[in-house]
Amino acid sequence: MADPVSSAGPRGTLCEPFLRELGVSGAAISTIGGIQHPETLCASDGVAGHVDEAQLDLGEGPCWDAVAANDWVDAPHFADDSETRWPAFRDAVRETVRQHSVGGLFAFPLSVGGLRVGTVDLYRREGGELSRTVKDDAEQLGAAAARQVLRLSLELLGQADDDDDPRPRAIIHQATGMVLAQLDVTPDEALLLLRGRAFADGQKLREIARDVIDGKIDFALEERNLG
């Protein structure tokens, strides 16, 4: 079984609210489907870590499907024979699931302003569906986590700031202000979002800023379209 992923530092605190608020047995967050190379950012315990890592290694599992569907993917009776999705993934985690009597696995995607940044997977000892209330709460926690994931991703990518243009940055500040009017984020997060979008689109920060000012990119619209 994989060792628990570090629970210290900013990454360690990422998973903690999910555990505390949702009454699940474990949670992990990865950058599957996000702007950077997929990796596990946090796992609340060894089981969650192993479940997440196995999906990363194999390229299949609820997290990948959640990204593709842009929605929750539920395996409420993961250990049952009736569960036939992801044969390689189920093989890889069979022993862990048996030992720790994992009942249900659930995954949903994370995004900020229509920009995909990663996925959350949750497990519970007991089987059965997650209630709509629990899912709503999870999505709310996910919105906060998504901003931190975006920040981490940009840090991991070494994308401090790609704007080495000698011209003034007024255009970037104006675009940041527009994002503030579009989404409930801080100025710092708005700038991160612009940078994340620039990275994802392979464009300069300045080009994205121009598109925002010209109304070609509207993060509020994109969030609605994705959601």
Added chain:
Amino acid sequence: MDATRESEVIRTMIRLADTLVAGYDIVELLQGLAERCGELLGASATGILLADRSGRLEVVAASNESSDLLEVLQLAAGDGPCIECYRRGEAVSVPDITALDRWGPFRQAAQEQGYRSVYAFPMRLRQTTIGSLNLFQEQAGPLDRGDAETAQALADMATIGILQARTLEEASQLSAQLQHALNSRVVIEQAKGFVAYRRGISMPEAFELIRRRARETRQPLSELARQIVSRQIEF
């Protein structure tokens, strides 16, 4: 300089000195100064630029917020007379923009906006240059000596304004003082973007709206901008 002009200049200086004693918003002070340059020196447009930590020049005030002027200023600050003035620490005169054989993008944009000459004056503190005050004219030809001296005096006043504009808890280092002025401008730009999006108006219109509200409510421009951006007030 004729007598009327001289008394105008003196009045401006006195007003500036008053603000410096009374406490003020740095962006507003520079904004006022940029606007007065048009009246005092017959400049068609004026822009005040300050260098950030990386040596990049940022616009802190402009006589008008039209995107055309800001575009020309951007180019002049990236590769043009403003950055040259800042780097050399001395005034740079371009009496005929059409005759320039360098700074192609700047030359073209300036001409398109109808500017024929530009004069950049350094904002200096002893050995350090912190930015530049830049005058654009619609006519070609050199600036007369009196005008040049007045412009340099105004640039010096602006420098003093920036160096004095600090709250007690802030560090007294030059870099912190510069950062204070630049940060104020960053928040104003963000507030412009915010208001422009919410109201579906242009950046210059948004700036005018924010400025008018600041005057009506007797608040410093940058303080109002901060409240807009942090959603403490509806705008």
